[in-house]
Amino acid sequence: MAEPLKIALAGLGTVGVGVLDLLRENGEVLARRCGRPVEVVAVSARSRNKPRGDHDLSAWQWFDDPVEMARSADIDVLVELIGGEDGPARAAVEAALGAGRHVVTANKALLAHHGVALAKRAEEAGVALNFEAAVAGGIPIVKMMRESMAGNTARRVYGILNGTCNYILTKMEEEERDFEDVLKEAQELGYAEADPTFDIGGWDAAHKLAILTSLAFGCEISMDDVYVEGIDNITLADIRYARGLGYRVKLLAVAVDTGEGIEQRVHPTLVPIGSPIAEVHGVFNAVEVRGNFVDDVMLQGRGAGAHPTASSVVADLADIARGMIVPPLGLPVERLKPYRRARMRAHEGGYYVAMELWDKPGEVAAIAKIFADEGISIESIVQKGPAISRVVPLRKEERVRETAPFILITHDTLESAMRTALARIEAEGHCAGKPRMIRIERFR
């Protein structure tokens, strides 16, 4: 058997320990597959003394400084599991590439912000920059896009890229519970962070989408051009109405080449019940790509967790051990197209609109007229009898007025028309508070 592939692990959090677990448990079969062993020789982390499962760190050379390790240790590959778009993660990756070492990373923020520059450095050094674990955890979507789709021009890519959000939305629907309630439980179970903004605000999914967009369309990565809405405004009522109309609410990340440019967006989305994406439950992730020859291919699996993520890190290492090196973004950087943005206001799709309509004659007609004025065609309407009494401050006296939930689904519509219509409904005072909308994907 050939010389071992020597690796240095920077970062010994859950994924780092997962990689150590995997190499211990499956190291032999991995070596048989690669024709050579994959061996950890050096490690670095913030603290040397934290417990790391039952692994004994003294087996490996210790570095306080990951940059020093990347540069000077006798290694073939740096595995970067520190995280963060700048700081020691970026410095260590740059040092490794500068020293002509391969890099494997799980760092989506680093890639989303500096992916093109880092890919260029890797190509110049003739080394690999692999990042399967950065997008959708254990799901091998990067390899699929970079290699299996080589003969295709992509039309679109979309997916459920954040397990925390999918867990929350699944629980809300299955157990008929409110957002805040389920979020709290998810935090207690460790499925959501103490500060959940990055996940539930859609930012985690946006980072992953920015990377997928580049792989799908052969363009530069443009994280700043992702339109992002989180799930914190989704109510149990929305989920119930959506279900009644044949839809389920998912946080989707979508990139489409519209012809005008590329639309990148992350937002809560109504998807038809019975479509494969609607049946992705709990912490699972899924990505579907449409190529002009293969048509639709969908991948589904665990998008997080120490062991699934370690599986992706090690698959990247196996490719390097086997001598298989692909341009990090699928194309040499010099051949990437510049990112051309399609404006969100030019988006076309269906919309779910919900409002608390004042219960008085003429309001439904007024709404219908506003939609007609803006050229918006309505597919279906749900109106429930008045159920909610509201105290309305009006001309110094308080009056109690009633509202009724008023829900509608539109045919495909221009986003700008929808925004104008909703602004008019609010300005003309037809409903209590603001009317709300959720976009619909019907996957034609």
Add this chain to the structure above:
Amino acid sequence: MAEPLKIALAGLGTVGVGVLDLLRENGEVLARRCGRPVEVVAVSARSRNKPRGDHDLSAWQWFDDPVEMARSADIDVLVELIGGEDGPARAAVEAALGAGRHVVTANKALLAHHGVALAKRAEEAGVALNFEAAVAGGIPIVKMMRESMAGNTARRVYGILNGTCNYILTKMEEEERDFEDVLKEAQELGYAEADPTFDIGGWDAAHKLAILTSLAFGCEISMDDVYVEGIDNITLADIRYARGLGYRVKLLAVAVDTGEGIEQRVHPTLVPIGSPIAEVHGVFNAVEVRGNFVDDVMLQGRGAGAHPTASSVVADLADIARGMIVPPLGLPVERLKPYRRARMRAHEGGYYVAMELWDKPGEVAAIAKIFADEGISIESIVQKGPAISRVVPLRKEERVRETAPFILITHDTLESAMRTALARIEAEGHCAGKPRMIRIERFR
């Protein structure tokens, strides 16, 4: 840009023409991704004069004999799209490997029967033997198993591997139609062959499963050890009862390492409605693999068709163009384990049992006793009122007796116990005709 990758196409049926379409339409982007063009230089087929879309064959060197082409043309890769486990397909592949040329093939029968021997030849010659298109058409399951799962030990692999069967079962359920009726329509639409035995008998899926089993468990391919049942005995009544019990009927191909050996089986299966595999509809295929680190990963897409299959053929070519060569079966042949078979009688799982029980006192009790005697535990029973009158020849006179459908679902049970119980029910004459069973997978 580097030298082109020169390929010869043996077989110009629908997939061959699909490959020509793809190279024409996406050839430029493919070349940018691979760093070199992929060019057809020679072709061979049974007839030179059949129409091949709008492709002009005179652009390429013509060979009447694919073996001659594989051996003597100035090529890097033979693409074998002839089909068939022996004959010219096998001879051409052997000739190409013998001449040190890479091979890409879509031929599942060739791989299922001679895959190990051919992989050995490819390894000895230091060339690729790629066959993404041989299993599940456009779905990149071979690459996923061979590369992305490198760090995992597989526990099981299963899938819907035959689009014809899935189309028929989907139509039967959705449109409440009989098997024969839907089969006839599928033949008219070109989704089923004039002689549909290979598809509906489960043999096509069995070939694909035999290949997946080797990739999953690192063992030799053993097509002869696949237990095969087709869908031709599935009735609309089964589909209705299954749905009432929360299940859908699919033709599944399953390989499991039971500890005693490997169980390979293809048979109609009840899967829980709402599980991802139950939501794979129509001509789509899907494969799910469980690895000990990644857990479950599922791939879904088009399992047939000229363009999706061409996408897989070209992905294989792209790997070769990029210089990425993996042992054909994921492990060097000398490291493959011998195939060790788990006997089907030792299979454990749930069962759906359906029979036309004679409508007289004591029959239900008799059935319950037989199951109890064999240690089979019943999960649920559906009994419908007597509805069918049958003319029964008995002691030279004819008597009319009534039967009632009697359906039950068992907890996990040993296959041998189930077979004994059904034989006893038949021998003791408790039902009209034979009792029938369909296995259940609950995916725990």
